[in-house]
Amino acid sequence: MNAIRTLFTLLLAAAVLAACATRVERIGVEEVRDLSGEWNDTDSRLVAEEMVSDVLSRPWLTEFQQRTGRRPAVIVGTIRNLSHEHINVTTFINDIERELINSGKVDFVAAPHERGELRAERKDQELNASEETRKPMGQELGADFMLQGDISTIIDREGKRQVRYYQVDLTLIDLATNRKVWIGQKKIKKYVVGKSVRP
C-alpha cells in the first residue's frame, strides 16, 4: 500500500507544482532588482550617471570654456558592445545623453541617424514653411568633442557559480585635433549563484 501511496503523492505533487501561474507586479523604475545577474537598466543608469559626473568634473571642460568662452558641443559616437551579452547599447547612450544634457554644462549635437531626419525636415521647410518660421540649411552646430567607448566583460564560471565583471571604457576626443581629453572607466563586479533545483 505504501508504494501506491508514494506513487500517488508524487503524481499529485507533480500536477500541483506544474500548475504555478504567472504573477505580475508593478515596481518603481528606480528600484534595483537583479534577476539573472546580466547587465540591466540599473547598471546602465548608474554607470551613465557616474561617468558623466566624472567627465564633467575634469579640466578639459574649464579649459575649453576659458579658450572659447562658450560651452563645448559634444556628440556620442560609437559605443561598442564587446561583452558576452546582447546589451542594448542604445539605452546606455540615451542615459549618457540625458545626463550630459541635464547637466547644462555642455551642448549636445544630434547623432548622425537623427541628423538625416532633421535635414530632410529643413529641406521640406524650404519648400513648404513660411519665411518667418523656416529654418535655413547650413546653420548646424558642429560638435567639438566625440564620446566613444565600449562595454566589455570577463566571466569566470564554475558550475552554478560565476563572477561577472563588466568594464565600461569611454573616451572623449577633441574632433579638431584627435586629442584624447578624458578617459573614463567604470567597473562592475557581480557574484551570481544559479539555482541548483527547481520546484
Added chain:
Amino acid sequence: MARGDMSGWLVAGAAALLFLSGCAAYHERMAAVDEALARGQVDEALKALDADGREAREQDYPLYLLNRAMILRQRGDLDGALLALAEAARRAEEAAVISVSEQAAAATVNEGRRSYAGAPYERRLIHVFLALTYLELGRLEEARVEALQIDLISKALAEKGEPDDPFARWLAGIIFEALGEWSDARIAYDKALAAYTDEGSPYALPPPRQLQRDLVRATRAVGLADEARRLRERFHLAADDPTLDPEAYARQGEFIFFYLDNLAPLWRETNTLVQATEGGHLVRIALPYAVPRPSPVERARVRADDHEATAERAEDIARLSVTYLEGQMPKLVGRAIVRAVAKEKAVDKVQKEGGAVLGLIMNIATVASERADTRTWSLLPDNVRLARLLLPPGTYPVRVILEDRDGRVLARRDLGEIFFRAGDKRWRSFHWIDPRIARWWTVPPDPEWIRIHVHGG
C-alpha cells in the same frame, strides 16, 4: 482505508497516469512538419508545427521554439528565427536545472515528463545558429556576442566532459577575423583544428583545408611569421597561395557559404521486453533509438561567375545525435526497468485490493503511460558544410549547385546578384531537405542495437 475510498484513489491515480503520459510521441507529431518541408512547403510546415506548438506542454516548449526557428530560417524570416532561438536558449538554460516535480513525474510516468533542455551539443548549437543568423543579417557585432557565448558554454560543457565543437570554434574565428580581431581569430581557429583532430571525439572530422588556410593567415596577421611558415608546411599549402596573405585577402570580397544538409536523425520508439533484476520477471519498456537521415548530396558547390568553391564538411550533427543517445542508453534502460517494476507492483496491489476491473484500468494506464522520450532537435541539418569564396570587387550572380556521388545535379538555387567591395563579407546559408525524407519514418531499430544497449551485449 475503506475499500470504496481506495477505489476512488486508484481510479484517480490511473487517470492521472494517463493524463500525464501525454498524447502522440514527438516523432509522430513531427511527421507532418517533415513531410511539408520535404515538399518545399515551408508555410505548411510552419502551420503544422504551430498547430502542435499551441498544444505543446510547457516542458516541450523549448523544442518547439528550436524547430520553429529552423523553419523561420527556411522561410527567410531571420528576425523571427532570432527571437525563437534566443527564447529557446533562455528556456533550455532554465530547464537544465533539476526539477523536483519533473523528476518525480519521470520516475513514475515516463522520461518525457522532464522539461526539454536539449543535449549538450544542441545547447551549444543554439548559439551557433544565433551567430549564423546574425551574420546573415549583417549584424556582425551581435554575432560576436554569440561567439563569446560559444566560448562560455564550451567551457561549461568541458567541465562535464563534453568535447569541444570544432565548427562552433571555426565560426567564432570567422567572426573575429571579420572584425579585424586577429588574435582572437587565431585562437579560435587553433581550437577548431585541435577539436577536429581530437581522436575519440564525436566531433572529430578530417580538418577542412579552408580552416588550415584560415589558421595560417591569422597566424601571419598577428606577426608570427615563423609559426605561420611551419603551419603552412605542415598543411602542405603552397607558399604563393593568395588566401594565406591577410593583406591580399582584405583587397577581395568574400562570400561565406554554409550548406545545411537534410535533417538530423529522428528518434523513434521501440518497445521491448527485458528481465528485471528484482523479482526476475519480464517487463515491457519503451526506449528511443536514432534513425539517421543521410542525404544523397555528395558535393555542394557555390559559384559566382567563373569563381567556384566546394563546401567542406564542418559538422556531423547526425553522429553527435547518435553518439549522445547511445551514451544515454544505460541510464535510460536502468530507469525504465525501475519504473516498469514499480508500475507492475502498483498494478498487482490494485488488483488484489481493488478487484480485477480496477486492476485492468491501472494496467492499461501504466502501459499507455510508458513512452520513450523521442524529443530531439530534429530540424537541425544532418551535417553542415562551409565554403569561403574570394571574389574581386564587383557584382556577381551567386548560385548553389548540389550534386550526388555520380555528379548528377540534385538541386540548384540562385542566391541573387550580390555586390562586393574590397573587404566586404557576405554570409549566406542554404538548407536543402531531401524530398524523399519520408522513407526514414518507418525504419525499425537494428536488432544488434537492442542486443547491445538493452540486453547489455
